[in-house]
Amino acid sequence: xxxxxxxxxxxxxxxxxxxxxxxxxxxxxxxxxxxxxxxxxxxxxxxxxxxxxxxxxxxxxxxxxxxxxxxxxxxxxxxxxxxxxxxxxxxxxxxxxxxxxxxxxxxxxxxxxxxxxxxxxxxxxxxxxxxxxxxxxxxxx
Amino acid sequence: xxxxxxxxxxxxxxxxxxxxxxxxxxxxxxxxxxxxxxxxxxxxxxxxxxxxxxxxxxxxxxxxxxxxxxxxxxxxxxxxxxxxxxxxxxxxxxxxxxxxxxxxxxxxxxxxxxxxxxxxxxxxxxxxxxxxxxxxxxxxxxxxxxxxxxxxxxxxxxxxxxxxxxxxxxxxxxxxxxxxxxxxxxxxxxxxxxxxxxxxxxxxxxxxxxxxxxxxxxxxxxxxxxxxxxxxxxxxxxxxxxxxx
Numbered sequence: 606x607x608x609x610x611x612x613x614x615x616x617x618x619x620x621x622x623x624x625x626x627x628x629x630x631x632x633x634x635x636x637x638x639x640x641x642x643x644x645x646x647x648x649x650x651x652x653x654x655x656x657x658x659x660x661x662x663x664x665x666x667x668x669x670x671x672x673x674x675x676x677x678x679x680x681x682x683x684x685x686x687x688x689x690x691x692x693x694x695x696x697x698x699x700x701x702x703x704x705x706x707x708x709x710x711x712x713x714x715x716x717x718x719x720x721x722x723x724x725x726x727x728x729x730x731x732x733x734x735x736x737x738x739x740x741x742x743x744x745x746x
Numbered sequence: 747x748x749x750x751x752x753x754x755x756x757x758x759x760x761x762x763x764x765x766x767x768x769x770x771x772x773x774x775x776x777x778x779x780x781x782x783x784x785x786x787x788x789x790x791x792x793x794x795x796x797x798x799x800x801x802x803x804x805x806x807x808x809x810x811x812x813x814x815x816x817x818x819x820x821x822x823x824x825x826x827x828x829x830x831x832x833x834x835x836x837x838x839x840x841x842x843x844x845x846x847x848x849x850x851x852x853x854x855x856x857x858x859x860x861x862x863x864x865x866x867x868x869x870x871x872x873x874x875x876x877x878x879x880x881x882x883x884x885x886x887x888x889x890x891x892x893x894x895x896x897x898x899x900x901x902x903x904x905x906x907x908x909x910x911x912x913x914x915x916x917x918x919x920x921x922x923x924x925x926x927x928x929x930x931x932x933x934x935x936x937x938x939x940x941x942x943x944x945x946x947x948x949x950x951x952x953x954x955x956x957x958x959x960x961x962x963x964x965x966x967x968x969x970x971x972x973x974x975x976x977x978x979x980x981x982x983x984x985x986x987x988x989x990x991x
Binding site: 645661664694727 | 907980
């Protein structure tokens with residue numbers, strides 16, 4: 606059994622991780638936990654024109670590691686095995702793609718991300734995942 | 747100033763300038779962050795501060811430079827052509843080419859600042875030209891355009907990038923707007939003054955045609971390069987408790 610937990614470093618996503626951990630510890634057979642952080646691509650035309658790809662990748666990797674940090678701390682202190690993954694793309698699409706690739710049986714995520722204005726204009730990632738996912742989704746409030 | 751603010755044309759111009767600023771300065775903050783990446787922690791804040799300050803100064807200089815240049819004959823034609831290209835470029839999808847730039851993240855403060863200034867020069871040109879064209883020589887509008895673009899140098903939430911991804915028509919509206927502004931610049935060229943006085947309808951036909959041109963060319967090239975934005979993997983790590991103990 607694999608549980609996918611997409612995180613963005615926000616309070617909400619951390620809350621989802623904690624929920625997932627407390628659920629996982631009640632299970633007879635502990636599920637495999639997959640952390641995922643999706644970074645929006647910053648490689649616009651200008652950025653590509655000016656910078657080496659490696660510089661851009663390093664930057665996005667660092668941002669991704671930062672976003673994963675709090676969630677990893679929770680899993681580390683709970684002494685659970687997990688894997689983490691960083692990808693670049695549209696958040697909802699990347700989450701669904703990774704869920705399919707890893708054959709996740711459940712997606713656990715926070716109801717909202719960290720960006721107020723963007724979310725107000727575009728709707729939350731959770732909403733979109735909920736609408737498009739082929740596997741069960743648990744949205745944590 | 748007050749009288750000017752009562753005309754609808756003024757507010758149309760203000761709207762145009764905000765749109766152009768938003769569409770053409772989305773990635774400034776990222777570039778500054780990239781340039782300062784390899785600085786030691788203590789110098790990073792300094793680098794970002796100097797970089798932003800230098801970028802603002804450079805943009806102010808470029809704006810006034812652009813305005814005085816645009817008052818010379820012929821240069822408006824060149825400016826208009828450049829604007830048409832900027833509009834088309836805006837519509838083109840970001841094809842998945844790898845970064846080909848040669849700039850590495852600098853480990854020295856002055857190196858990082860130099861990088862930021864060079865980068866901002868490249869990025870400011872689009873923005874400055876667009877704003878200068880939309881302001882049509884009105885100094886108030888020009889200063890307004892500058893003031894709007896300055897916070898975007900320091901602050902970027904990638905909101906515009908995300909909005910565009912979700913509502914691609916923003917890009918087409920922006921491209922058409924740049925085309926329209928290019929057309930307006932073209933008809934204000936002194937060389938065509940006689941021609942245009944006789945045929946007044948050209949004052950809106952030319953901008954309209956330019957807007958359509960940007961849409962058509964942009965769309966044609968875009969269709970050839972069609973392909974969805976893909977998801978790319980950056981890192982994958984397994985953390986095993988049993989091996990840690």
